[in-house]
Amino acid sequence: MLIDFVGVLAENSCNLPRGARMSQPPAPHLPASPPALSEHDQEALHDLYVRGTPQNTLRAYERDLIYITAWKRARSSAADAAFAKTLQWPERQDMALKFILDHTRDLDKAPLNDPARHVAEALIEQGLRKSLACPAPSTLDRRIASWRAFHRMKNLESPFDAPLIKQARAKGRKAAAKAPAPKSAHPITREVLEAMLATCDGSLRGIRDRALLMLGWASGGRRRSEITRLMFEDISLKEFEAKGLIWLQLVESKTTLKGETPRLVLKGRAAQALVHWIEVAEITEGGLFRAISKSDRVLPRQLSPDAVYQIVRKRLSHAGYPKGFASPHGLRSGFLTQAALDGAPIQAAMRLSLHRSMMQAQKYYDDVDVAENPAADLLG
Structure with a gap:
């Protein structure tokens, strides 16, 4: 029926x-x-x-x-x-x-x-x-x-x-037209991210938060739901020892359907941080990012999207940034902003961010271009 x-x-x-x-x-x-x-x-x-x-x-x-x-x-x-x-x-x-x-x-x-x-x-x-x-x-x-x-x-x-x-x-x-409010007050650029990572100690919670933030940023600026839905079965470590690469397979994203999301890559420090978390947490199946008890013990429960918000808020506060400085979407906007600052081609950045529209991704590049435009310095 x-x-x-x-x-x-x-x-x-x-x-x-x-x-x-x-x-x-x-x-x-x-x-x-x-x-x-x-x-x-x-x-x-x-x-x-x-x-x-x-x-x-x-x-x-x-x-x-x-x-x-x-x-x-x-x-x-x-x-x-x-x-x-x-x-x-x-x-x-x-x-x-x-x-x-x-x-x-x-x-x-x-x-x-x-x-x-x-x-x-x-x-x-x-x-x-x-x-x-x-x-x-x-x-x-x-x-x-x-x-x-x-x-x-x-x-x-x-x-x-x-x-x-x-x-x-x-x-x-x-x-009713008005300038749309940004999803994050500020982008989490590399400088901001490094300050957040510096607050992550050697506890299980610190190791987890470091791996989560680095994966969320370096894999293209992942959304909260995409991070928390990741399973151990969604990653491939086959090339980590030889090439330092980890392959990620999102089941779906906001802009792609199940089975249509291309593989994403994680490399360098971000890949090392993720492997470290997997090893110390002894994860062999199930949810990739999990809750941690007050006694610093890994629980089987997967993190919720709200937990990612709390982690970002906490790490920003520990790094000395004011309340409300950025939201989890700052990982996404920060990745694209940093790509523009570093001169990475927008097509390469979109390959990881999975933006469906060039227009959406272009605005981050436009902001950087305008700020660096010599015509903005004509008055001295």
């Missing part, structure tokens, strides 16, 4: 307590199958969607559908109570327009009796919204993209494709 992800999740999403989320990942949704499809073909179609939908996308669908359903229930008037119990397929255009209007202005400046403000306050109380401030255009774009995807899954036209609504979205994007 095919699982109607959108329908099932929509029915349960608003019954969650404040701050709660679904305990299990959402089941992949499939479009309504043509009546002529046999049960065997339906199962094949289901399998196709399971294999073709990244887990990160499913988690985004889950979060967006929970938010959209909660917003609609709170936004609908008493006259629309029955209509608001579940999402409609296709959704009404007036509801789609209200969604855009409610999310393209600062509601803290709205009158206290403004319906949109009431809804936002209700969502904040449920832990689904952080503040009354206007959400980032990218956040709204993602939620609309999910809502449109839900319609495609049901083989229906989306209300967001209507000319008036498309124009309203474009105007709202311009009205």
Whole structure:
């Protein structure tokens, strides 16, 4: 039987307590199958969607559908109570327009009796919204993209494709436009990284943190989730003794699907630090980076992405940098920034960072080029 992800999740999403989320990942949704499809073909179609939908996308669908359903229930008037119990397929255009209007202005400046403000306050109380401030255009774009995807899954036209609504979205994007905040206040360049590594002592925790930071930086600026998902089985030590190389095979990344991620290489000090950690922690299988007890004993539990955040924050603090100086994304931005400073070709840096777009990686090179541009010194 095919699982109607959108329908099932929509029915349960608003019954969650404040701050709660679904305990299990959402089941992949499939479009309504043509009546002529046999049960065997339906199962094949289901399998196709399971294999073709990244887990990160499913988690985004889950979060967006929970938010959209909660917003609609709170936004609908008493006259629309029955209509608001579940999402409609296709959704009404007036509801789609209200969604855009409610999310393209600062509601803290709205009158206290403004319906949109009431809804936002209700969502904040449920832990689904952080503040009354206007959400980032990218956040709204993602939620609309999910809502449109839900319609495609049901083989229906989306209300967001209507000319008036498309124009309203474009105007709202311009009205709310602002310079995007960097994911890390500062890049963790080689100088910053060396200062962080200097705080790592010979304890198991110090050895682990050194290996984690060096791998995260030197392998191309890995994301937190990519670091913590690494298993011992994902690395190859066959060429370490002869060439000092370690090969990494990410199962998937934000920009690649399972089985499509190219191998990455780790060499030099970073490779040595990783091997040292593996040896002292006696890791022969399972998670590569693990929790360590207060008594400095390696535990079987893998680190979480939040643990990487705590490690970066702690090492920056020990190195004398102010609070909030950089986040784990600074490993990624720092790698590309350092590549630009050292004159490495952008294509070579992207080969390790796995950036999908040249434009995304180019901005780090542009910042360096502008700073070094002699035209910036014309005034002396």
